Amino acid sequence: MKNSKLRRLKYFMNPIDGRYEDLMTGNIAQNIFKDLMAGLVVAMVAIPLAMGFAMASGLRPEQGIVGGAVAGLIGALFGGSKYQVYGPTAAFIPVIAGLMATYDHRFLVLVSFVAAFFLMLSGLFHFGKIVEKVPHSIVVGFTIGIAFVIAFSQVGEIMGSTEKVAYGIVNQVKFVLDKFAVANIYAVAIALITFAMCKIFIKISPFIPGPLVALGFGFIAAKTFWAGKGIILIKDKYGSIPTDFGVITPPQLDFAFTGQVVFDLIYYASAIYIVAAIESLLCSRMADKMANNTGQPFNPNKELWGQGMVNFMTPLFNGFPHTGALARTSVNIRLGAISPLAGIAKFTFKLLLAAFLATYLEQVPMACIGGILLYVASGMVKLKEIKEVLAMNKFHIALMLYTAVMVPVTSFMPAVLTAIVAYFVLGRFFDKDHAHQHDEFQDPDFN
Known part of the structure; x- marks a missing residue:
C-alpha cells in the first residue's frame, strides 16, 4: 500500500507524461504550432474574462490576469487532462465574493491552501471516480443557479451606477427596481453591445477573441463618441492596473481563531474543494468527448492532484481559486490543441499581452465587463443539458429545480450539499437508476 502511494505520488509529480502522446505523432513542428496558436487565442479570450471574474468576486482585475496565467501553467504541468484550460470560473464567484465581503485576500489564500490540501489527498487516495458520481441533474441545476447569480451581480455595472450594490440576489433585484429609471443608457448600451459581440x-470563428474585441469597442466608445456621458471606467473604480506579476501573498495566520472564523474557514474551504473537484472533472470528461480522444483518457485522480497544486500556487501569486474552465477548454479544442503545451503557451502569452495592454485595459468601461459576464451567464444555461435531465425521471427533475432555485436564494454550499444528501438518501427510493450509478470502479492509476 505504501509503495503504491509513493509510486502514485511520483507519477503525479511528473509533468512529462502520456498526455503529450499526440504532440509526438505525425508532423511534430505542425503540432507544436497548433498548440502555440491555440494558447495565443485562448489567452486573448481569457484576459477580459479573468478581469471580469476577479472584479465580480470582490478582487482587483490584475488578480484575475495573473491568477489565470499561473493556474494555466500549473494545471497544464500537473493536471490529468490533455486539453483542459485552467483559470477563474463563474462557479467560484459567489463563494469568493461571500468570503471577500467579510475577510481579506490573505484569508482567501489560507482557505485555498486548506482546500488544496484536501484536493491533493483526494487524488492520492483515488477519490476521483467518487466525486464524479454527483448526478448530472444537480450539476445542471447548480449551473443554472450560478448563471442567475452572475447575471444579477452585474446590475450595477450594466446600469452605470456609482453606488455599491449589496450582495445577494434579493438586494440586487431590489436595486434594479429602485434604480431602473435613473440608469445610464450609454452604459446599458455598451453592456448590450458587448454581450452581442461576444455571442456573434x-x-x-473560434479564432476571433470576441470578449477582447468587445473591450476594444468599449475603450473606443468611452474615448470618442460617448465621452463625457458619465461612463465609469475600470481605473475609476480600481485605479491603474499594475504589471508587477511577481507579487507573493502569504496566507493570513495572525488572527484570533474564534468559533466564527473556524466555521468560515471550514465552510469556504469545503466550497472551494467541491467546486474545484466537480467542475474540473466534468470539464476533463467533456474535453475528451469533444476532442474525440482515442488515446490516453483523462485521469480523474491526477486531475484532483493537479487541482490541489493549482489552488495552492495560484492564490500565493496574488491570485485566487481556479479550476478547469469549460468555455475556454472548448475554444482550445476547437482551435486544434492536442496537448498541455497549449496551456503552457497560454501562460506566457497572457502575461505578455496583459503587460502590453495594461494602460488600455484600465480605460475600459465597467459596463463592458458587465456585458461580458452577462454573456458568460447566458452560455451557462444549455437547453440540451436541461432536456437531458427532463428525459430522466421526476426525482432528477426535482433535484435540478431545487438546486437551481436554492443556489441564488441561499448560497452555494447549502444548496448543493442538501441536494447531494437528498440524492444519496432518497435516491434509492425514487431513482430507479441509483443502484447502477454506484458500482465499483477500476482505479485508472496503479492497481
Whole structure:
C-alpha cells in the first residue's frame, strides 16, 4: 500500500507524461504550432474574462490576469487532462465574493491552501471516480443557479451606477427596481453591445477573441463618441492596473481563531474543494468527448492532484481559486490543441499581452465587463443539458429545480450539499437508476 502511494505520488509529480502522446505523432513542428496558436487565442479570450471574474468576486482585475496565467501553467504541468484550460470560473464567484465581503485576500489564500490540501489527498487516495458520481441533474441545476447569480451581480455595472450594490440576489433585484429609471443608457448600451459581440464572434470563428474585441469597442466608445456621458471606467473604480506579476501573498495566520472564523474557514474551504473537484472533472470528461480522444483518457485522480497544486500556487501569486474552465477548454479544442503545451503557451502569452495592454485595459468601461459576464451567464444555461435531465425521471427533475432555485436564494454550499444528501438518501427510493450509478470502479492509476 505504501509503495503504491509513493509510486502514485511520483507519477503525479511528473509533468512529462502520456498526455503529450499526440504532440509526438505525425508532423511534430505542425503540432507544436497548433498548440502555440491555440494558447495565443485562448489567452486573448481569457484576459477580459479573468478581469471580469476577479472584479465580480470582490478582487482587483490584475488578480484575475495573473491568477489565470499561473493556474494555466500549473494545471497544464500537473493536471490529468490533455486539453483542459485552467483559470477563474463563474462557479467560484459567489463563494469568493461571500468570503471577500467579510475577510481579506490573505484569508482567501489560507482557505485555498486548506482546500488544496484536501484536493491533493483526494487524488492520492483515488477519490476521483467518487466525486464524479454527483448526478448530472444537480450539476445542471447548480449551473443554472450560478448563471442567475452572475447575471444579477452585474446590475450595477450594466446600469452605470456609482453606488455599491449589496450582495445577494434579493438586494440586487431590489436595486434594479429602485434604480431602473435613473440608469445610464450609454452604459446599458455598451453592456448590450458587448454581450452581442461576444455571442456573434464566437459563432463566426473560434479564432476571433470576441470578449477582447468587445473591450476594444468599449475603450473606443468611452474615448470618442460617448465621452463625457458619465461612463465609469475600470481605473475609476480600481485605479491603474499594475504589471508587477511577481507579487507573493502569504496566507493570513495572525488572527484570533474564534468559533466564527473556524466555521468560515471550514465552510469556504469545503466550497472551494467541491467546486474545484466537480467542475474540473466534468470539464476533463467533456474535453475528451469533444476532442474525440482515442488515446490516453483523462485521469480523474491526477486531475484532483493537479487541482490541489493549482489552488495552492495560484492564490500565493496574488491570485485566487481556479479550476478547469469549460468555455475556454472548448475554444482550445476547437482551435486544434492536442496537448498541455497549449496551456503552457497560454501562460506566457497572457502575461505578455496583459503587460502590453495594461494602460488600455484600465480605460475600459465597467459596463463592458458587465456585458461580458452577462454573456458568460447566458452560455451557462444549455437547453440540451436541461432536456437531458427532463428525459430522466421526476426525482432528477426535482433535484435540478431545487438546486437551481436554492443556489441564488441561499448560497452555494447549502444548496448543493442538501441536494447531494437528498440524492444519496432518497435516491434509492425514487431513482430507479441509483443502484447502477454506484458500482465499483477500476482505479485508472496503479492497481
